[in-house]
Amino acid sequence: ADSPRFVRQLLDAVRSLRVGRPWEPGSQMGPVIAEPQDKLLRGLTELEPGETWWVEPERLGDALWTPAVRGWVQPGSFMHEVECFGPVLGVMRARDLDHAIALINQVDYGLTSGIHTLDEAEVRAWIDGIEAGNLYVNRGMTGAIVQRQPFGGWKRSVVGATAKAGGPHYVATLCDWERIEEVPSTGAPLGDAVEEIVSAVRADWVRAAAERDAVAWRDRFSVGHDPTGLAAERNVQRYVPAPVMVRWDGGDAEALARVCAARQVAGGTGTISSAREIPAPLKRALRAAGARVVVEDDDSAVARARAETAGRVRWVGTVDDAWRGSADLAVFDGAVTGSAEHELLPFVREQAISITAHRYGTPFEPASRVAQSLVASGRP
Numbered sequence: 001a002d003s004p005r006f007v008r009q010l011l012d013a014v015r016s017l018r019v020g021r022p023w024e025p026g027s028q029m030g031p032v033i034a035e036p037q038d039k040l041l042r043g044l045t046e047l048e049p050g051e052t053w054w055v056e057p058e059r060l061g062d063a064l065w066t067p068a069v070r071g072w073v074q075p076g077s078f079m080h081e082v083e084c085f086g087p088v089l090g091v092m093r094a095r096d097l098d099h100a101i102a103l104i105n106q107v108d109y110g111l112t113s114g115i116h117t118l119d120e121a122e123v124r125a126w127i128d129g130i131e132a133g134n135l136y137v138n139r140g141m142t143g144a145i146v147q148r149q150p151f152g153g154w155k156r157s158v159v160g161a162t163a164k165a166g167g168p169h170y171v172a173t174l175c176d177w178e179r180i181e182e183v184p185s186t187g188a189p190l191g192d193a194v195e196e197i198v199s200a201v202r203a204d205w206v207r208a209a210a211e212r213d214a215v216a217w218r219d220r221f222s223v224g225h226d227p228t229g230l231a232a233e234r235n236v237q238r239y240v241p242a243p244v245m246v247r248w249d250g251g252d253a254e255a256l257a258r259v260c261a262a263r264q265v266a267g268g269t270g271t272i273s274s275a276r277e278i279p280a281p282l283k284r285a286l287r288a289a290g291a292r293v294v295v296e297d298d299d300s301a302v303a304r305a306r307a308e309t310a311g312r313v314r315w316v317g318t319v320d321d322a323w324r325g326s327a328d329l330a331v332f333d334g335a336v337t338g339s340a341e342h343e344l345l346p347f348v349r350e351q352a353i354s355i356t357a358h359r360y361g362t363p364f365e366p367a368s369r370v371a372q373s374l375v376a377s378g379r380p
Contacts, residue, residue, distance in 0.1 A: 001091075001093045001094075007054070010054075010069065010091075011054055011055055011069065014055050014067050014069055014089070015055060017029050017066075017067055019060060019064065019065075019066050019067070020064075021064070029067065029087065030064070031061075031062070031063040031064040031065075032063050032064075032065065032085075032086050032087070033063070034063055035062060035063045036063070036065065036086055039082055039083070039084050039085075040084050040085060040086040040088075042078065042084075043068075043070075043078075043079060043082075043084035043086065043088045044057050044065060044068055044084075044086065044087075044088055045057075047070065048073070048074065048077045048078055048079060049074065049077075050072055050073075050074045050077075051070050051071060051072055051073055051074070051077075051079070051090075052070075052071045052072065053068070053069070053070065053071070054069040054070065054071040054091070055067065055068055055069040056068060057087070057088065065086070065087055066087070067087035067088070067089070068087060068088040068089070069088075069089045069090075069091065070088065070089070070090045070091065071091050072091065072092070072093065073090035073091060073092045074092075075092070075103055075106070076106075080092065080103070080106070080107070081106065081107055081108070083109055097122055097125060097126065098125075098129075101125075101126060101129040101130060104130060104131075104132075105129070105130065105131045108155055108156045109153065109155055109156045109157045110131045110132040110133060110153050110154035110155040110156075110157050111132060111133060111134065111152075111153035111154075111157035112132055112133070112134040112135075112136065112141050112142075112153070113130045113132040113134075113135055113136070113141075114135070114136035114137070114139070114140075114141040115136075115137055115138075116137075116138050117137075117138070118138075118359075118364075118366070120366035120369065120370065123137055123355075123366065123367070123370050123380070124370060124373075124380040127353060127370070127374075127380040128379065128380050131154055131155060132153060132154055132157075132351075133151075133152045133153035133154050133157065133158065133164065133349070133350065133351060133352065134149055134151060134152075134153070134351075134352050134354070135351065135352070135353045135354070136354050137353070137354065137355040137356065137367065137370075138355065138356040138364075138367070139233070139354060139355075139356040144166070144352075145166070146165075146166035147166060147167075147227055147228065148227075148228050148230075148235045148354070149166075149235060149352045149354050150164035150165065150166040150167030150168075150170070150237060150350065150352050151164060151165045151166055151167075151352070152164035152165055152167070152350065154349055154351075155310060156328075158330070159327050159330070160327075160330055160331075161173065161330050161331055161332040161333070161334075161346070162330075163345065163350060164350045164352065167237065167350060167352070168237075169341065169345055169350070172341070172342070176334070176335075177334055177335055177337055177339070177342060178335055178337070179205075179335050179336060179337040179338065180337075180338070181205060182205075183204075183205040183208040183209050183212070183338030184208060184212075185204075185207070185208040185211055186208070186211040186212055186214075186215050187211065188211040188212075188214040188215050189214070190207075190210055190211065190214060191214075191264070191265075193264050193285075193288065193289035193290075194210050194213075194214075194261050194264050194265060194289075196285040196288055196289065197210075197257055197260055197261045197264060197282070197285045197286065197289065198210050198257060198261055199285070200257060200279070200281040200282040200284070200285040201253055201254050201257040201279075201281075201282060203254045203257070203258075205254075205258075205338055206254055206257050206258045206261065208338060209258050209261070209262075209337075209338035209339075209340070209343070210258070210261040210262070210265070212338065212339075212340040213261065213262050213265040213340045213343065213344060214265060215340070216340035216341060216344060217265050217266065217340075217344065220239075220341075221239045221266065221344055221348060221378075222239075222377075222378050223238075223375060223376065223377060223378050224236040224237065224238040224353075224371075224374035224375040224376075224377075224378050225237045225238070225375065226371065226375055230357075231357065231363075232356070232357055232358050233354060233355065233356055233357055234353075234354070234355045234357050234367060234368065234370075234371035235352065235353070235354050235355075236352075236353045236355075236371055236374040236375060237350065237351070237352050237353075238350075238351050238353065238374060238378045239348035239349070239350060239351070239378065240348060240349045240351055240378075241266055241267045241268060241269075241347065241348055241349075242268075242309075242312060242347060242348055242349045243268070243269045243270040243308065243309040243310070243312065244263065244268055244269075244270045244309055244312045244313065244314055244346055244347050245270045245271050245272075245273055245301070245304065245305045245308065245309045245312065245313045245314070246259055246260060246263060246270070246271075246272045246273065246313075246314050246316065247273045247274075247275075247301055247305070247313050247314070247315050247316065247323075248272070248273070248274045248275065248278070248316045248317060249275050249315075249316065249317025249318050249319075249320075250274060250275040250276035250317070251316075251317045251318070252316070252317065252336070253278070253279050253282060255316050255317070255336035256278065256282065256316050257282055258336050258338075258343065259314055259316050259336055259343060260272065260282075260286055260289075260291070262340070262343035262344050262347065263291075263314070263347050264289055264291075265344065266344050266347035266348055267347075268347040270308060270309045270312075271291075271292045271293075271294055271304060271308060271309075272286055272291050272292065272293045272294070273294055273295075273296055273301045273304065273305075274293070274294070274295050274296075275295070275296075275297070275298070276295060277295055278293060278295075298320045298322040298323065299322060302322055302323060302329070305329065306328060306329070310328075311326075311328045311329040311330055312330050312332075312346070313329060313330065313331045313332065314332045314346045314347070315331050315332065315333040316336060319331060319333045332345075332346040353371075353374060355367045355370060355371055357371070
C-alpha cells in the first residue's frame with residue numbers, strides 16, 4: 001500500500017485518461033449520465049477524516065468531470081460503504097488478505113469484485129470468502145459477456161426473485177409455471193432427512209420431485225460449470241447455498257413438503273415460518289432435519305426475513321399484501337412444481353468466476369488448477 005511505484009503508476013494511469021465529449025475522437029472517458037448530486041457529488045467534492053486527494057477532480061462542463069482518487073479511505077467511512085456511481089476511486093489499506101476480504105464484505109452491496117495475485121492460496125481464499133455475484137481474477141472487472149460471465153450481484157446488488165442476466169436461468173424467471181401431477185421418478189436415493197419429509201405427506205409427486213432434486217444437485221448445483229471452454233480464460237459458474245425463509249400460508253401441505261425437501265437437498269438454512277400450525281407428521285420431520293419451525297403473523301415473518309435471510313423468501317401459497325412492494329424482500333412466489341431447477345434455485349446464489357489462465361501468453365497453471373477444482377466440486 002505504501003509502495004511509491006504503486007502510487008506513481010496508479011496516478012499516472014488516472015491522470016493520463018483523456019476526458020471529453022463522446023463526439024470528440026480522442027475522448028477515453030465521457031460525461032456521467034447527469035450532473036452529479038447527493039452521493040456522487042459528495043464523493044467528488046468532500047473528503048472524510050484521514051483522507052487526502054491523490055488526484056483532485058475538476059469539473060470541465062455539464063456532467064463532465066475528470067476522474068478523482070481519494071487516498072487512505074477509512075473503514076466504515078462514507079466512501080467505504082456507499083456506492084458512488086461516477087469517476088471517483090477510493091484507496092484503502094488492509095493488514096492482510098483476510099482483512100481485505102472483511103472490508104469488502106462489510107459493504108451492503110456485492111455486484112463485482114476482483115483480485116490480482118500470483119499466489120494460488122490467495123486466489124482460493126479470496127474466491128471462497130468474497131460475497132459478490134461476479135468475481136474476476138487477474139483481469140479487468142467490466143464488460144461481462146452473455147454466458148461467459150452471467151451478470152448479477154448478491155446482497156443489495158440484486159432486487160427481487162431473479163437470476164443472473166445472460167445465464168442459464170434468466171429466461172425461466174420471466175415466465176409463469178404450473179405444476180403437472182405426473183412427475184417422472186428417477187429412483188435416485190434420498191437422504192434420511194429428505195426421506196422423512198416426503199414420507200410425512202405420502203404424495204408420489206413430492207417423492208418423485210425430491211428424487212429429481214437429488215440428481216440435479218449432484219450433476220448441476222453442487223459443481224461448477226465452464227460452458228465456454230476457453231484456454232486463455234476460465235469462466236466458471238457455480239451455486240452457493242443461501243439462507244432462505246420458507247413461508248407457508250397454511251394451505252397445501254404437500255407443496256410445503258415439496259419446497260422443504262428442496263431446501264434440505266440444497267443444505268438450506270433459514271426459518272420455516274407458517275401462518276398456522278403445520279401438520280404434526282411434517283412438523284416432526286422438519287424439526288428432525290434441524291429446521292426451525294415457527295407460527296407467526298405476516299408482520300413478524302417479514303421482520304424475521306429481513307433480519308435472518310436478507311429478505312430472501314420462498315413463499316408457498318397465496319402471498320399477502322404485507323410482502324409486496326418492498327425492494328429489500330425477494331419473494332419467490334411461483335407455483336410449487338416438480339421441477340428441480342425451479343425449486344432449488346431460490347435456495348442458492350449464482351456466482352460467475354472469471355480467471356485469466358495465462359501470463360502474457362504463457363499458461364498460468366495455478367489458475368487452471370483453481371478452475372478445475374471449482375468445476376469438480378463447486379469450491380476452490
